[in-house]
Amino acid sequence: MFTSLVLAASLLSDPLHPDELLTGIAKTEHFVVRFREGSRAEASVDRVCTLAEADLARILDRLEFPQFAETITLYLYDDVDELQKITRTASHGVSVTRTSHVPHDNDQTRLHELVHVVAEFLPEKGDEPRSLFFAEGIANAVLEYVHGVHVHAVAAFEMRRGMLPALDELHRDPDFYGWLARHPGVNGYDIGGSYVLHLFETYGVKKTRRYYKGASAKEAFGKSIAEIEKGWHARLAKVELRPGLEQLLRERSGQPAQFTKYVEPDARLTPELLGAASEWTELKPKQARGNGVGSFARDGDAWVLEGPRDSGDWAECVMSDANFGDAWVKCRAEPEGECFGVKLILGPKCQALLIGGGSFIYTDLGGIAHDADVKCVGKPVDIVLRREGGHATVWFDGVKVLEANVASDAAPVSIGVVQGRAKFTNVAVRTPKK
Numbered sequence: 001m002f003t004s005l006v007l008a009a010s011l012l013s014d015p016l017h018p019d020e021l022l023t024g025i026a027k028t029e030h031f032v033v034r035f036r037e038g039s040r041a042e043a044s045v046d047r048v049c050t051l052a053e054a055d056l057a058r059i060l061d062r063l064e065f066p067q068f069a070e071t072i073t074l075y076l077y078d079d080v081d082e083l084q085k086i087t088r089t090a091s092h093g094v095s096v097t098r099t100s101h102v103p104h105d106n107d108q109t110r111l112h113e114l115v116h117v118v119a120e121f122l123p124e125k126g127d128e129p130r131s132l133f134f135a136e137g138i139a140n141a142v143l144e145y146v147h148g149v150h151v152h153a154v155a156a157f158e159m160r161r162g163m164l165p166a167l168d169e170l171h172r173d174p175d176f177y178g179w180l181a182r183h184p185g186v187n188g189y190d191i192g193g194s195y196v197l198h199l200f201e202t203y204g205v206k207k208t209r210r211y212y213k214g215a216s217a218k219e220a221f222g223k224s225i226a227e228i229e230k231g232w233h234a235r236l237a238k239v240e241l242r243p244g245l246e247q248l249l250r251e252r253s254g255q256p257a258q259f260t261k262y263v264e265p266d267a268r269l270t271p272e273l274l275g276a277a278s279e280w281t282e283l284k285p286k287q288a289r290g291n292g293v294g295s296f297a298r299d300g301d302a303w304v305l306e307g308p309r310d311s312g313d314w315a316e317c318v319m320s321d322a323n324f325g326d327a328w329v330k331c332r333a334e335p336e337g338e339c340f341g342v343k344l345i346l347g348p349k350c351q352a353l354l355i356g357g358g359s360f361i362y363t364d365l366g367g368i369a370h371d372a373d374v375k376c377v378g379k380p381v382d383i384v385l386r387r388e389g390g391h392a393t394v395w396f397d398g399v400k401v402l403e404a405n406v407a408s409d410a411a412p413v414s415i416g417v418v419q420g421r422a423k424f425t426n427v428a429v430r431t432p433k434k
Contacts, residue, residue: 041104126214137192155194156239339420347411
């Protein structure tokens with residue numbers, strides 16, 4: 001997350017002002033660049049001088065503000081840790097009027113912070129208060145792509161998962177950082193960036209500047225906030241979220257995410273290896289048995305299991321009346337909502353788990369094989385578990401993910417779910433030909 005526009009009084013009360021520590025100086029047309037002599041930051045000064053002037057030109061062009069005639073003092077630090085110790089803030093970058101404090105090697109933070117500096121000098125004035133939602137929004141609107149992702153894509157993702165806040169709420173709340181703390185995992189910075197960028201694109205920069213500096217929406221745009229919000233949402237509804245991008249945004253928001261991986265040809269579960277449909281026996285127990293946790297029920301051709309939402313106890317259902325030693329077992333599991341995980345079981349000593357933290361082969365001793373990249377993400381998954389000669393192999397969606405040596409104890413086939421609800425179909429077994 002980027003930093004705020006901070007009126008950092010701590011810089012004034014610091015026992016050692018940054019000027020006393022960053023004594024090296026380089027100058028350009030619009031900048032005085034300060035750094036510690038002999039530091040890593042100093043090694044990048046020539047590059048930063050060139051890029052800072054380019055940043056400023058980009059900002060002034062985007063904000064249609066060519067008359068900027070100020071000199072900016074740009075403080076360069078080796079890293080965020082040094083910046084925070086010297087400025088006595090918790091920020092990754094700090095901007096105060098004509099000064100900006102940034103890590104020397106973070107081009108994105110430097111541009112973001114310089115937008116804060118320039119925006120302070122925009123001449124428009126108005127009476128409505130503006131929280132830091134708008135300050136961070138205008139900075140990320142100028143960036144457009146933040147950490148490689150367009151701000152409209154982030155806002156569209158938040159809207160589709162029901163986490164896009166109402167503009168009225170953001171206008172009324174004066175404490176944007178308090179709002180962020182109350183909404184962990186929601187990218188408020190890029191939501192602001194998308195909103196301000198929509199205003200640029202729809203109403204023009206000059207009108208948006210008036211609004212940003214305190215003119216009402218009616219005064220600046222001739223529209224109500226509700227009308228503007230409707231247009232913004234319509235814009236976001238047209239944004240295409242590629243599958244990989246959606247997984248990235250899920251990951252950033254703290255949700256389980258799964259990216260596709262390159263699969264070696266011999267890791268694919270071929271039809272020849274899986275065997276003909278006639279070789280498989282669908283499991284339809286005469287009387288299903290649970291393990292006393294959660295619930296299970298038959299729903300047509302499916303079995304629906306639900307485990308307690310507030311514990312890590314698995315709800316299980318035994319699906320076979322017979323025990324199996326060497327065997328292939330399979331199922332299709334469809335987790336619902338925020339279900340944390342599902343599993344296919346050939347006894348307690350041979351289990352294939354798919355949970356929010358990855359995939360596992362589990363035994364009575366715990367996890368003995370793990371893949372952190374293949375995890376439960378709330379989508380249907382085909383699970384195939386083979387036990388052969390004391391060796392277990394697990395395929396998820398036709399790709400071999402896990403292998404491990406396990407006990408060969410004959411056991412019934414079971415299915416399971418943890419922290420949520422899932423539907424299981426096509427639960428079947430195939431035994432070796434004698």
